[in-house]
Structures are given as C-alpha cells and as structure tokens.
Amino acid sequence: MGFEGLLQGFALALTPINLLFGLIGAVLGTAVGVLPGLGPAATISILLPLSYSLGSPLTSLIMMSGIYYGAMYGGSTTSILLNIPGEAASVVTCIDGYKMAKQGRAGPALGIAAIGSFIAGTVGIIGLTFVAPPLSAFALRFGPAEYCSLTVVGLMLAAFLSGKSILKGVLMAVLGLLLATVGLDPVSGSMRFTLGTTVLQDGVDFLTLAMGVFGIGEIFINMEEKMKNELVTDKVKHLWPTMADWVASRWAIIRGSLIGFFVGLLPGGGAVISSLLAYAVEKKVADHPEEFGEGAIQGVAGPESANNAAASASFIPMMTLGIPGNPAIAMIYAALLIQGVQPGPFLITDHPDVFWGVIASMYIGNALLLILNLPLVGMWVQMLKVPYSILAPTVVMICSIGVYTMKNNATDVVLMMLFGVLGYLLRKFHFELGPLLLAFVLGGILERSLSQALLISNGSFAVFYTKPISAALLGFALLLALAPLLVRLFGKTRSDSNLSG
Amino acid sequence: MQKEERIAAAVLFILGAWSAYEAYGPIGFGSFQSPGPGFFPFWLALLLAIISGCYFIAASTKASDALWGPGAWRRPVLAGAVILAYALCFDTLGFVLSTALLFFAWLRLIEKESLKKSIGVSLVGTFGAYALFTLLLDVGLPSGFWR
Numbered sequence: 001m002g003f004e005g006l007l008q009g010f011a012l013a014l015t016p017i018n019l020l021f022g023l024i025g026a027v028l029g030t031a032v033g034v035l036p037g038l039g040p041a042a043t044i045s046i047l048l049p050l051s052y053s054l055g056s057p058l059t060s061l062i063m064m065s066g067i068y069y070g071a072m073y074g075g076s077t078t079s080i081l082l083n084i085p086g087e088a089a090s091v092v093t094c095i096d097g098y099k100m101a102k103q104g105r106a107g108p109a110l111g112i113a114a115i116g117s118f119i120a121g122t123v124g125i126i127g128l129t130f131v132a133p134p135l136s137a138f139a140l141r142f143g144p145a146e147y148c149s150l151t152v153v154g155l156m157l158a159a160f161l162s163g164k165s166i167l168k169g170v171l172m173a174v175l176g177l178l179l180a181t182v183g184l185d186p187v188s189g190s191m192r193f194t195l196g197t198t199v200l201q202d203g204v205d206f207l208t209l210a211m212g213v214f215g216i217g218e219i220f221i222n223m224e225e226k227m228k229n230e231l232v233t234d235k236v237k238h239l240w241p242t243m244a245d246w247v248a249s250r251w252a253i254i255r256g257s258l259i260g261f262f263v264g265l266l267p268g269g270g271a272v273i274s275s276l277l278a279y280a281v282e283k284k285v286a287d288h289p290e291e292f293g294e295g296a297i298q299g300v301a302g303p304e305s306a307n308n309a310a311a312s313a314s315f316i317p318m319m320t321l322g323i324p325g326n327p328a329i330a331m332i333y334a335a336l337l338i339q340g341v342q343p344g345p346f347l348i349t350d351h352p353d354v355f356w357g358v359i360a361s362m363y364i365g366n367a368l369l370l371i372l373n374l375p376l377v378g379m380w381v382q383m384l385k386v387p388y389s390i391l392a393p394t395v396v397m398i399c400s401i402g403v404y405t406m407k408n409n410a411t412d413v414v415l416m417m418l419f420g421v422l423g424y425l426l427r428k429f430h431f432e433l434g435p436l437l438l439a440f441v442l443g444g445i446l447e448r449s450l451s452q453a454l455l456i457s458n459g460s461f462a463v464f465y466t467k468p469i470s471a472a473l474l475g476f477a478l479l480l481a482l483a484p485l486l487v488r489l490f491g492k493t494r495s496d497s498n499l500s501g
Numbered sequence: 502m503q504k505e506e507r508i509a510a511a512v513l514f515i516l517g518a519w520s521a522y523e524a525y526g527p528i529g530f531g532s533f534q535s536p537g538p539g540f541f542p543f544w545l546a547l548l549l550a551i552i553s554g555c556y557f558i559a560a561s562t563k564a565s566d567a568l569w570g571p572g573a574w575r576r577p578v579l580a581g582a583v584i585l586a587y588a589l590c591f592d593t594l595g596f597v598l599s600t601a602l603l604f605f606a607w608l609r610l611i612e613k614e615s616l617k618k619s620i621g622v623s624l625v626g627t628f629g630a631y632a633l634f635t636l637l638l639d640v641g642l643p644s645g646f647w648r
Contacts, residue, residue: 167552167555167556167559168556170552171513171549171552171553171556174545174548174549174552175513175549177545178520178542178545178546178549181541181542181545185538187538188529188537188538190528190529190538191528192523192524192528192538192539192542193520193523193528193542216584219580219584220577220580220581221577223576223577223579223580223611224569224570224573224574224576224577225573226576226612389607389608389611389612389614390608390622390626392580392607393603393604393607393608393626394626396584396587396603396607397600397603397604397626397630400587400588400591401596401630401634401640401642404591404642404643405640405641405642408641410588410591410592410643413588413591414585414588414589416588417581417584417585417588420581420584421581424577424581425509428568428569429505429506429509429568446541447541450536450541451536451540451541454533454534454536455534455535455536458534459532459533459534459535460533461533
C-alpha cells in the first residue's frame with residue numbers, strides 16, 4: 001500500500017494545478033522567509049481564505065505546505081545578508097552566516113544553507129513516508145481516553161518546549177482551551193461566555209484569532225524599533241561551496257538532519273529548537289569550537305539543515321495522530337478541518353489522495369526550492385530592499401481582507417485588531433503564543449474525548465489510568481509537569497554532594 | 502516589570518474566577534456521569550485561576566526588566582490607533598478609501614515620510630490591491646457610502 005500510495009500521490013501532485021499551487025506556495029514561502037517581520041505562521045494565516053477558495057483540500061494543503069517549508073529555506077537569506085532572522089528558526093544562522101558574509105563569503109553561506117536544507121528536507125520527507133503509515137495504524141487503537149491523554153501530552157510538550165517559563169506556557173494553553181469553548185456548545189446547544197452579544201455566538205473564529213495574534217501582533221512588536229535593511233552586499237557570487245566547505249559541513253548536515261527530524265516530531269519542538277540544538281551540538285563536536293561565531297560554515301549548515309528536517313517531520317503528528325505540533329501546522333490543520341478533512345489516523349484510509357499527494361508534493365517542492373533558490377538569489381536580495389514602512393500597512397490590509405471575506409462582516413476586522421493588541425501584550429510579557437493557538441485548535445478534540453470517556457466509564461476517572469496507552473501518556477505528562485521540580489531537586493542534591501565532596 | 506506582571510496575573514485570575522463561576526452556575530456543570538456544557542470550561546477556568554495565582558506569586562518575588570524601553574511604546578500605540586481606525590472605517594468608508602487613508606496615515610504619521618511619497622505609495626498600494634482583489638480575483642469588498 002505504501003509504495004503504491006506514494007506512486008498515486010506523485011500522479012496527483014504532478015497534475016498541472018497541484019504543481020502550480022505547490023510552486024506558488026514554495027515561492028511565496030521563500031518570499032515570506034526572506035522578508036523580516038513576517039513569519040510562516042502569519043503568512044499561512046493571511047493566505048488561509050485563499051486556500052479555502054481553492055476547493056480541493058489536496059491543492060490547498062500542497063500550497064500551505066509549500067509556504068511552510070519554503071519559509072524555512074528563505075529565512076537563511078535574511079540572516080546571512082542582513083543579520084536579522086527572516087523567521088524564528090533562522091536566529092542562530094545570523095551568528096556565523098552574517099560573519100561569513102562580512103568576510104566576503106555570502107555566496108558559500110547561502111549555497112550551503114540551500115543545499116543543506118534540500119538534503120535535510122528530503123531526509124525529513126523520507127522519514128515522513130516511512131514513519132507516518134505505521135504510526136497511523138497504531139493510532140487506530142486509540143479510544144476517547146487515549147485521545148484525551150494524548151492531547152494533554154501534546155499541550156504539555158508545547159508548553160514545556162515553547163519558552164523559558166513552563167508556568168507561562170501552561171497558562172497560555174489553558175487560556176487557548178478556554179477561548180475555544182466560547183460560543184454555542186455543539187452538544188447541548190447552550191451559549192457559553194458570549195457576554196450576551198451576537199458577535200460571539202459562533203465562537204471565536206480561528207482565522208480571526210490567528211491573524212490577530214500572529215499577523216497584527218507581529219506588526220506591533222516590529223514597530224517598536226524602526227527597521228533598517230542594511231545589506232552586507234547586494235551582489236552574491238560563488239554560491240557553490242568549495243571542496244573544503246563540503247568537507248567541513250558534510251557531517252553538520254547529516255547531524256542537523258537527524259536532530260531536526262526527531263525534534264520536529266515533538267509538539268512544541270519543531271524548527272526553532274532543532275536549529276538551536278544543532279548549533280550547540282556542532283560547537284560541542286567541532287575540532288575548533290573557537291571558530292564558531294567567527295564565520296564557521298558548520299554553524300550555518302547544521303542549524304539550516306535541522307530546521308528544514310524539523311519542518312517536514314512536524315507533519316507526522318498532525319497527519320497520523322491529529323495533533324498539530326506548532327502554530328503553522330495548527331493553521332494547516334484548521335484549514336483541513338474547514339474543508340471537511342479530519343487530520344489523524346483515519347486520514348490515510350479515508351483520504352489517501354490527500355495523505356500521499358501531500359507527501360509526494362513535498363519531494364517535488366523540496367527539489368523545486370533548490371532549483372529556484374540558487375539562481376533566484378538575486379531576486380530575493382532585491383526583495384530585502386522593500387522597506388518595512390510599506391510592508392506593514394500591506395500586511396494590515398491583507399489580514400483585513402482575509403477576515404472580512406469570511407463572513408462579509410466588518411466586526412470581525414475589529415475583533416482581529418483587538419486580538420492583535422492581545423498578541424502584542426502577551427509577547428511583551430514573554431508569553432509564548434504557540435501553546436495558545438495549539439490549545440485553541442485542540443480544544444474541541446479534548447472536550448469531546450473527555451466527555452465521551454466519562455460517559456463510557458459512567459463518570460469514573462479510572463478509565464484514564466487503567467488503559468495502558470492512556471496511563472503511559474498521562475504518566476509522561478505528569479513527568480513533564482514535575483520536571484522543573486525534579487531538575488531543581490536533582491540539581492540541588494548534586495551541588496550539595498559536590499560541596500561536601 | 503514586576504508591577505505590570507502582577508497586574509497581568511490579576512487580570513488572568515479574575516478572568517479564571519469569573520469563567521469558573523459562569524461555567525458552574527449559569528452555563529451548567531452537569532455531573533461526572535453526564536457532563537454539562539459548563540463541565541469542561543469549569544475545570545479549565547479553575548486551572549486558569551490557580552496558575553494565575555502561582556504566576557502572581559512568581560512575579561512578586563522575581564525582579565525583571567522594564568516592559569518598554571524609553572519611548573518604545575509610542576510607535577506601537579500610534580500603529581494601534583491607525584489600525585483600529587482602519588478597522589472601524591472599513592465598512593462605512595469602503596475598502597478603497599479606508600485603505601488609501603491607512604497607507605497615507607501609516608507613512609505620514611508613523612514613519613514621517615514626505616507628503617509626496619506618502620500620497621504616491623497610498624495611491625499605488627490602494628489601486629494595486631483594488632486591481633488584484635476586486636478586478637482580478639473578484640473578492641467582494643465593502644464599497645462604503647459609494648454603493
């Protein structure tokens with residue numbers, strides 16, 4: 001079924017319309033990655049209304065996937081040439097990439113980033129091809145109790161991995177879940193937290209929330225300081241790395257690919273953490289760690305490979321378990337739901353065309369990105385000259401059009417702006433928005449599975465800890481919740497024994 | 502930021518406490534055997550209140566940096582005012598006029614660009630968007646009082 005399915009997927013992905021939207025997604029994604037101040041999550045949220053109008057869930061998923069992994073490619077250009085990360089996962093690329101550019105080696109830095117991204121992206125997709133089907137088959141054993149526990153683990157991981165403070169991460173997850181309950185309860189038909197207004201009767205719309213907190217909120221943050229686009233160079237030469245560059249970065253690419261793949265599987269993990277981890281590992285294993293920060297090519301190859309492998313791997317929990325791992329994937333998840341496709345273990349059996357079509361399109365898209373990116377680097381460099389003073393009102397306008405066209409209701413535009421203010425304030429207080437959005441998307445599943453599990457067990461919570469899979473998942477969630485306490489305790493004991501020794 | 506963090510924690514605590522009250526009472530908690538529409542939100546709200554309480558305590562004991570640097574709040578506040586005005590005018594003034602004003606206000610008031618550049622970018626941006634969304638993609642956008 002696997003190989004046959006993949007072949008069918010290629011047949012679907014290679015149809016002119018899917019190929020075209022795959023290409024549009026990849027190019028748009030690269031553009032977004034290149035432009036500082038506009039991340040993949042914000043762009044997917046801006047383009048969600050367009051994806052609805054495409055009609056076919058496969059075509060819209062192909063386009064959105066292209067945006068997502070295209071952004072991972074594009075982010076490195078801005079980091080290397082401007083010393084500003086194009087998107088969050090390219091933060092560490094600034095360190096050595098920018099130094100290389102200042103030394104006149106912008107070409108090899110961009111080249112190794114693109115080639116490393118291609119190799120790692122392909123490794124991630126091969127992993128997706130082989131891991132997703134058995135994981136889907138395993139997830140078919142899940143009942144309401146297992147789903148409830150799995151969602152709790154997913155949210156705990158998202159809260160745990162997304163920022164410095166677990167307390168703030170959990171707080172955001174709970175707030176996201178609570179926001180998801182606003183509006184008409186689908187089971188009883190009762191209104192919840194509508195404040196007596198008709199505006200909230202249909203609940204908080206995902207798109208309004210996502211565009212507000214990500215799209216508009218990001219603008220407020222970027223407005224604090226006037227952005228200056230000062231390019232190191234606008235003529236990039238010698239993109240193909242030398243033999244010495246290859247030798248220096250080959251293991252970094254392999255290590256980055258593996259780190260990215262495994263970290264990308266975790267909810268809340270993904271591209272940002274994997275790139276930071278890959279950089280730390282490269283520095284640790286390097287023969288000359290002192291070269292890191294001074295223009296070491298491994299410092300570009302490792303993180304850039306890791307974030308692309310993670311981007312591919314993060315599709316696995318969404319497509320097999322129905323648990324989106326990061327905000328961008330949560331938006332793709334929401335778009336599929338709206339198109340009547342439920343991501344999860346039944347995706348491979350109920351919608352094999354979507355499942356295999358997307359995987360096949362990722363192979364094609366990844367190759368397209370490499371073919372497009374190296375020759376088009378001059379165009380991306382020109383794009384970096386677009387001032388933020390023009391980009392910001394353009395984003396406001398596109399967000400407003402997107403939200404307005406959903407229901408032809410201008411109140412939603414006002415609501416989106418208010419969510420933008422909320423997103424800005426939450427960021428100012430160092431709250432991570434990832435857990436908020438993930439929880440908002442997963443709120444429905446969690447409530448439904450909790451209610452079903454309690455109804456089946458006649459109100460007994462034993463159903464959660466007597467079933468082995470559910471018990472194991474909850475045990476893991478508990479371990480995560482207690483982790484800070486254990487680390488503190490363990491750390492204290494160790495330092496005490498060190499002192500006495 | 503200690504004071505601001507405590508205020509944020511207090512706001513979240515009040516939100517949690519009010520939501521818990523609403524979920525348990527008016528919305529309807531139900532029972533463990535047969536959960537009502539307020540069952541799930543009640544536990545969430547309670548959790549929100551408890552975690553906000555912990556956050557309040559943590560914020561009171563830990564020193565942190567100022568929320569905004571000197572004058573760093575000015576541009577976001579100005580941007581917020583322009584965006585809010587745009588959202589409020591979107592329906593009444595229509596897409597074309599409100600978008601032209603958005604670009605103009607952004608460039609002139611926030612970015613302090615020259616009058617010539619502000620008008621030029623506003624006109625090009627607005628009519629470019631109108632051509633793309635209305636004429637090419639046939640997106641239904643408000644025409645305001647011109648209709």
